[in-house]
Amino acid sequence: xxxxxxxxxxxxxxARAADRRFGVRLFGAVxxxxxxxxxxxxxxxxxxxxxxxxxxxxxxxARRLHGTALAHPAWTxxxxxxxxxxxxxxxxxxxxxxxxxxxxRRRAWRLAAWAAATAVASALTGLLVKTVVxxxxxxxxxxxxxxxxxxxxxxxxxxxxxxxxxxxxxxLPLVPRGGPRxxxxxxxxxxxxxxxxxxxxxxVHWFSDVVGGWLLGxxxxxxxxxxxxxxxxxxxxxxxxxxxxxxxxxxxxxxER
Numbered sequence: 001x002x003x004x005x006x007x008x009x010x011x012x013x014x015a016r017a018a019d020r021r022f023g024v025r026l027f028g029a030v031x032x033x034x035x036x037x038x039x040x041x042x043x044x045x046x047x048x049x050x051x052x053x054x055x056x057x058x059x060x061x062a063r064r065l066h067g068t069a070l071a072h073p074a075w076t077x078x079x080x081x082x083x084x085x086x087x088x089x090x091x092x093x094x095x096x097x098x099x100x101x102x103x104x105r106r107r108a109w110r111l112a113a114w115a116a117a118t119a120v121a122s123a124l125t126g127l128l129v130k131t132v133v134x135x136x137x138x139x140x141x142x143x144x145x146x147x148x149x150x151x152x153x154x155x156x157x158x159x160x161x162x163x164x165x166x167x168x169x170x171x172l173p174l175v176p177r178g179g180p181r182x183x184x185x186x187x188x189x190x191x192x193x194x195x196x197x198x199x200x201x202x203x204v205h206w207f208s209d210v211v212g213g214w215l216l217g218x219x220x221x222x223x224x225x226x227x228x229x230x231x232x233x234x235x236x237x238x239x240x241x242x243x244x245x246x247x248x249x250x251x252x253x254x255x256e257r
Contacts, residue, residue, distance in 0.1 A: 012153035040215035047152055047208055058206040064140050065201045069144045076144050083198040089155055093119055094161035111247050115166050118224045122162040126155050153212035154205045160195040161217025164188040172245030191207050
């Protein structure tokens with residue numbers, strides 16, 4: 001018996017089958033996200049092995065930036081405001097949560113699932129790695145800031161990476177081409193880099209902690225994005241590009257119909 005894939009009934013069957021495969025792939029991607037980044041794995045080995053050149057680089061950068069922070073209190077206060085409020089993980093996760101609710105209201109179910117899964121995977125994976133590695137935070141004289149918990153990877157850096165990636169990949173279809181999209185990319189990249197800088201300058205993370213957070217965040221986004229792109233292919237939609245966002249149809253009335 002040959003099952004037709006044309007017509008409304010055939011398209012619905014194709015969509016249901018694609019949805020099932022999308023769910024399996026999405027949860028599978030979340031499970032392997034921490035293992036997907038080879039650069040992160042190499043950095044983790046160096047951190048765990050206390051590789052001397054890496055320790056020298058971390059310590060040297062911490063001392064220099066700590067001296068600058070002590071010498072410029074106003075500058076330090078600005079960094080603390082950015083780190084503790086504007087780029088705080090709670091702030092960024094709240095923004096992603098609100099975005100997810102908005103996507104549900106627009107009936108972009110699968111895009112909402114991707115955004116939520118990416119945020120949750122980021123939080124859980126970062127917490128797991130911190131617990132396993134148990135790296136101590138920098139201990140500096142006259143500290144200008146304090147942070148609880150372990151140091152590697154930087155939760156701020158990882159959350160910023162995944163959160164701004166989610167915002168970009170979801171909202172780009174709604175942004176006019178050209179200058180506005182370039183501006184969105186610039187703001188996102190500078191924000192992610194700025195988060196890392198504030199954590200090192202405030203003396204609560206080593207440089208390698210921040211790099212580890214960036215790499216692990218990229219691994220999570222890459223894994224969940226692969227699952228979403230696989231769903232688009234299975235459902236008969238063309239693959240999207242980074243420049244167009246994950247779902248170019250988002251500006252339509254029913255983007256996932």
